[in-house]
Amino acid sequence: MAPYIGTAVSRVDGVAKVTGAAKYAAEFSAPGLLYASIVSATITKGRITRIDTSAALAVEGVLTVLTHENRPRMADKDEAYKDEVAPDGSPFRPLYDDKIKFNGQPIALVVAERSEIARFAASLVVVEYGAAAYVTDVFRRREAAVPVKAPANPSEALFAPPKPRGDADRALAAAAVRHEGEYYVPIEHHNPMELYAATAIVDPDGKLTVYDKTQGVQNIQHYLCGVFGLKSDDVKVMNPYMGGGFGSGLRPQFEVVLAVLAARALQRSVRVVLTRQQMYALGYRPAMIQRIALGANRDGTLDAISHDAITVTSQYEDFYRQETAWSGLLYTSANAKYAHRLAHLDLATSCDMRAPSAATAVYALEAAMDELAVALKLDPLELRLRCYSDRDQHEDRPYSSKALRECYRQGAEAFGWSRRNPEPRSMREGTDLVGWGMATGVWDAFQAPITVRIVLTANGHAEVACATSDIGTGTYTIMAQVAADMLGLPLDNISIKLGDSSLPQSPVEGGSWIAASVSNGIATTAARIRNELLRLAKQMPGSPLADVGSDDVALADGKLVSKRDSSRAVSIADAMRQGAVERIEQEETTNPAQDEKRAHNTHSAIFAEVKIDEQLGVIRVTRVVSAIAAGRILNTKTATSQILGGVVWGIGMALHEETQIDHTFGRIVNANIAEYHVPVHADIHDIKVIFVDEPDDSNPLGIKGLGEIGIVGVAAAVANAVYHATGKRVRDLPISLDKLLA
Amino acid sequence: MQQRNQPAGRADGASGTVSVNLTVNGTRHSLTLDPRTSLLDLLREHLDLTGSKKGCDHGQCGACTVLLDGRRVVSCLTLAVMQDGANVTTVEGLAKDGHLHPLQQAFIDHDAFQCGYCTPGQLCSGVALIAEGHAKTADEIRELMSGNICRCGAYTNILAAIQQAMRQS
Ligand code: FES
Ligand code: FES
Secondary structure, X not given: OOXXXXXXXXXXXXXXXXXXXXXXXXXXXXXXXXXXXXXXXXXXXXEEEEEEOHHHHOOOOEEEEEOOOOOOOOOOOXXXXXXXXXXXXXXXXXXXXXXXXXXXXXXXXXXXXXXXXXXXXXXXXXXXXXEOOOOOOHHHOOOOOEEOOOXXXXXXXXXXXXXXXXXXXXXXXXXXXXXXXXXXXXXXOOOOOOOOEEEEEEOOOOOEEEEEOOOOHHHHHHHHHHHHOOOHHHEEEEOOOOOOOXXXXXXXXXXXXXXXXXXXXXXXXXXXXXXXXXXXXXXXXXXXXXXXXXXXXXXXOEEEEEEEEEEEEOOOEEOOOOOOOOHHHHEOOOEEEEEEEEEEOOOOOOOOOOXXXXXXXXXXXXXXXXXXXXXXOOOHHXXXXXXXXXXXOOOOEEEOOOOHHHHHHHHHHHHOHHHOOOOOOOEEEOOEEEEEEEEEEEEEOOOOOEEEEEEEEOOOOEEEEOOOOOXXXXXXXXXXXXXXXXXXXXXXXXXXXXXXXXXXXXXXXXXXXXXXXXXXXXXXXXXXXXXXXXXXXHOOOOOXXXXXXXXXXXXXXXXXXXXXXXXXXXXXXXXXXXXXXXXXXXXXXXXXXXXXXXXXXXXXXXXXXXXXXXXXXXXXXXXXXXXXXXXXXXXXXXXXXXXXXXXXXXXXHHHOOOOOEEOOOOEEOOOOOOOOOOOOHHXXXXXXXXXXXXXXXXXXXXXXXXXOOOOOOHHHHHHHHHHHHHXXXXXXXXXXXXXXXX | OEEXXXXXXXXXXXXXXXXXXXXXXXXXXXXXXXXXOEHHHHHHHHOOOOOOOOOOOOOOOXXXXXXXXXXXXXXXHOXXXXXXOOEEEOHHHOOEOOEOOHHHHHHHHHOOOOOOOOHHHHXXXXXXXXXXXXXXXXXXXXHHOOOOOOOOOOHHHXXXXXXXXXXXX
16 A cells, blocks of 8 residues: 555545535534624723613613623633733733723623624614723834843743844944845734634533634633633533634634623523624734844855844733744854844734744845845845855754755746846836746744544544644644554545544644644554554464564554565454454654754745736736745645645735724724735736655654745745836835835 | 714614525525525525635625526625525535535645635635636636635635636536
8 A cells, every 4th residue: 555645635624625514613503502793892992981781682682792791700810811822911801891902802792592683783782981092003112112021931932032143233344245124014914714703502411512713622621711710521612624723713712702701691502703804803913123134245145144123912912923033044144133122002912823923024034135135246046055054043053954955946947047137127028027036934843742542443444533623734634644654544444533622632733833743643643553453463373473573563554564574464353353352542642852952944945926017016926936845745735735825825915915003093994805905816826836855853754844834935035026027125015016106 | 982883773673574485506495584684694594504604794705605596696795585586506506416516526636725614605606607608718717716715825726626627517
């Protein structure tokens, strides 16, 4: 049987998704289900002085209107609200008290027999406010921004700011060629297609089953237990499918608190669905002001890097990521300094969004490198090669693998980079200016502790269970592939259970760590199953495996086979018959090896072509080549999709995406999917994805993860192409045509 | 400062209930509805046909696209009461006799989705687009599919899937 790992297996949940059978959080029902509609604050900061729900309550079919005045009891301590990935600070508590912390904050929940009634009645809630002064503009808080502190949450410790090296100021002053620039990326919202929703079902025994849109069912389950003082078997959280997360579902969102509040208040099952507009009151990618200074020698080697970042968070939590460290993973430079400050604004807390920090910081770095290449009169790709780093500059350690040179080579060749005329505005096609740009991407290769249970039955079927999520990433499919290979069974004989908090432990699904974590977890548990089968097989009279050690046997084609002599084999069915067992169940936790001696990263090289109408400034990204080095690729089909998606996001970041706030009112003015622009079909043309061979021994299967690396560097490649086409450098994203024509 | 969005009319804000007859995926249904019910909510909440998705409820994303008498419409902007006697096909009605529609199979073959949430809308839109016969080139397909947003960014694969199904039709 040929292995499944590394092949283009179609998604095992494909049929469910193309027939409409796959069910998402708002699609589970229960007898007597109630529908709830959220009332959102219309001021940005202050207090609720009066809230009158009488008109809403008078509507036929309305059961209750919950506010801070009449809600059921919730925890009083911050600790109860701190989830697995909470930053430092005091988490937001929905309907907790009269304080308004951000515009669009939920302040009441109308619960009714039908959604139409709830929505109408929500419009009748009368609220009076005492408004306070607020600031939502990062440029107005620029001077007041404070240096980030090392985080207290141990799982956030890796985001501590990097240490300086050498004397960057002196090296910059002495540099033969210098480039310094300021780059800006605005607030962006994830906008997954599925609306945030939670259906809280009160089971006949009074326990709760909560279907929630989340990237971590166990994170939500722990959180609900803390907030509502529940015992862990009082509540189960499920999300068999998630209509996109991109980081927005890592932390608990308010829909789940509200659904459970209402279910507890009424002892009835309740569904809460946010409107698209209300989803703009969830987390967002923090706006980022960056100053980058690069000092180079004439030969194109770097001597100094300075990276300053200001990012945005709320007044009540310090969310940030390691914004400034990425250059130290890409380029050699003896001198470097970093500064990262936080601007506290009257907004909800910012949060992780696809490749948090890297997507924005590498944009700035790679746009700055392009400008340095111009200053040096050097090909931008050649500059990258001259600065190439074989060691992580922060810790002065090697990489577990770094096939970035190969990405540059294969990507450039596929794109035809050598035919580029370096002169801006030199390439044309009809009335279009043509521009070619390139950039580099980098992300971390993480692995987290995880527990996997496998139940093998005598008919050669196996059920693999873990409380992870498939948020569109293909987790169901890669889990099935890995299990099929490790157990020597056909793919169709594997069933995957995930998205259920009662399954074995999993971290939240994010940061690109699940593929490596769960795959190696399956391998560990599968080895236990194999050992148990071997134990049984050895008991058979005249067993052909009597003297075979556990490391010398593999599972293949439904049999235990000696690795040295494939004629010595015992079928799974025979071994289980020998032991008179119908099923073998094993559950095992895999703790990844802590290898601090090497850096673990994924890399990419992106090449982009733009065509720009010279008169109108309309920009089309006509070609992108993304060459990726990310260890072993489990499934070439779903992996390609991950990268394609990342490239589309990068194009959106470069050209379309921006959450616009009217700072006079502190309110988002484009809080809908028509005026918040994301790429649509017509914006996306040819994208070629190349996976570069990259053996890596950081974990037994050599997996690094792919969810983030696809977006990193893409916005810079596009921006650099726009410069090459037009000779105009736009440093604040998105590059809209008005900026180009200005 | 006071917030009050609109004055109350009738106590429940609705004007009684209305009855609607329509055929969905070949099955006739007679329903008594709140007149505010959208076709999308009728499908999802009254018939438990949750294949049609709600991504905005404002006609902006295409996730709710269904075929109404063969035409593609955004069902969130279609009031159910105005479709008395109509014939509706949703994603659940595309497969026939246990066989996937060629476009459904093409979506699987080309991995034309990730999270799957835009997929029912993309499929209904794509089926109608092929039937309309206006789109011949890749750029024309892109243009005429642009009402269906895919935040996962599966566009190039959706295009390939539609082209495959077009060749087969
Ligand atoms: S839900 Fe109908 S267009 Fe978005
Ligand atoms: S597949 Fe997720 S939005 Fe299209």
